[in-house]
Amino acid sequence: MIPVLDWSRADTDPDALAAEVGRALRQTGFLLLANPSVPAALRAEVFAQADAVFDLPDAEKRAIDIGNTPHFRGWAGPGTESLDETRPEIDTKQSFNIGLELAPDDPRHGQPFRGPNQWPDLLGFRETMLAYYAAAQAQGLALLSLIARDLGLPPDHFAPLFDQPLSALRLLRYPPATGAPGEIGAGAHTDYGAITLLMTDGEPGLQVRPRGGDWIDVPHVPDAYVVNVGDCLMRWTNDTYVSTPHRVLPPARPRRSVAFFVEANPDALVEALPGTGTPRYAPILAADYLRSRLDATYAPKAPA
Ligand SMILES: O=C(O)CCC(=O)C(=O)O
Numbered sequence: 001m002i003p004v005l006d007w008s009r010a011d012t013d014p015d016a017l018a019a020e021v022g023r024a025l026r027q028t029g030f031l032l033l034a035n036p037s038v039p040a041a042l043r044a045e046v047f048a049q050a051d052a053v054f055d056l057p058d059a060e061k062r063a064i065d066i067g068n069t070p071h072f073r074g075w076a077g078p079g080t081e082s083l084d085e086t087r088p089e090i091d092t093k094q095s096f097n098i099g100l101e102l103a104p105d106d107p108r109h110g111q112p113f114r115g116p117n118q119w120p121d122l123l124g125f126r127e128t129m130l131a132y133y134a135a136a137q138a139q140g141l142a143l144l145s146l147i148a149r150d151l152g153l154p155p156d157h158f159a160p161l162f163d164q165p166l167s168a169l170r171l172l173r174y175p176p177a178t179g180a181p182g183e184i185g186a187g188a189h190t191d192y193g194a195i196t197l198l199m200t201d202g203e204p205g206l207q208v209r210p211r212g213g214d215w216i217d218v219p220h221v222p223d224a225y226v227v228n229v230g231d232c233l234m235r236w237t238n239d240t241y242v243s244t245p246h247r248v249l250p251p252a253r254p255r256r257s258v259a260f261f262v263e264a265n266p267d268a269l270v271e272a273l274p275g276t277g278t279p280r281y282a283p284i285l286a287a288d289y290l291r292s293r294l295d296a297t298y299a300p301k302a303p304a
């Protein structure tokens with residue numbers, strides 16, 4: 001149901017690979033990407049540094065809490081987020097969020113979602129995360145080039161729209177299940193951005209619910225990314241591609257994952273791409289769309 005596609009074919013067989021990517025993104029909006037361009041050593045280092053930041057004492061994590069700034073960066077402890085807006089349960093996960101890094105004197109500070117990252121005092125953390133942010137964004141853009149091919153657009157169609165991205169790197173850790181009623185690792189949701197590149201650690205829990213179907217487990221393929229369509233790309237493709245609800249059940253053992261949300265530039269105009277039919281949605285700036293989605297995720301809930 002969720003195909004495994006080999007990224008090494010992007011060089012040898014791009015047209016066929018683009019068609020297979022397109023088919024998956026039209027059907028379930030999910031695929032597994034083997035042999036990605038991001039080096040394995042860098043991916044492993046991201047997991048190691050993620051462990052280090054989550055293992056810091058709470059006081060150190062609170063000093064870089066996501067609530068300290070309006071820029072959605074830093075540590076979000078357990079109980080601060082609820083991805084399923086329709087249910088009272090709060091996600092058990094904790095996360096650490098990193099956005100586009102700007103020089104301190106960059107004039108873009110203060111624009112929507114632009115601001116300083118909050119870095120922990122951990123040797124190599126910042127360098128690893130910035131290297132990964134760049135590598136994952138490049139993989140995302142290369143995938144968007146195949147997506148453009150599939151949609152009959154010039155292969156570089158998206159490049160100028162993703163060169164100052166709102167993309168977010170999110171480290172995640174899920175505690176083992178306690179058995180509490182209704183407990184959920186990450187509530188059912190669709191992603192907000194263009195595409196998501198997700199690394200999982202092999203501990204089961206991630207499920208998707210294809211349209212008209214029931215929840216199914218997403219298999220763990222070592223070294224492959226779980227790739228899925230976000231709501232912004234669904235809207236941009238005028239529903240040609242579909243974003244699909246997914247969730248993380250409370251795992252049997254601690255579970256770790258690393259999501260990279262590939263997002264457009266804040267001022268990219270998201271409107272029905274050529275060839276996708278009569279527009280179903282009004283045009284919207286990528287930053288305004290993201291704002292509307294994040295506000296709902298972080299809205300306070302009545303206690304369960
Ligand atoms: O941890 C996972 O496997 C999925 C996380 C997720 O869906 C998200 O952060 O949007």
Ligand SMILES: [Fe+2]
Pocket residue numbers: 189190191246
């Ligand atoms: Fe997600």
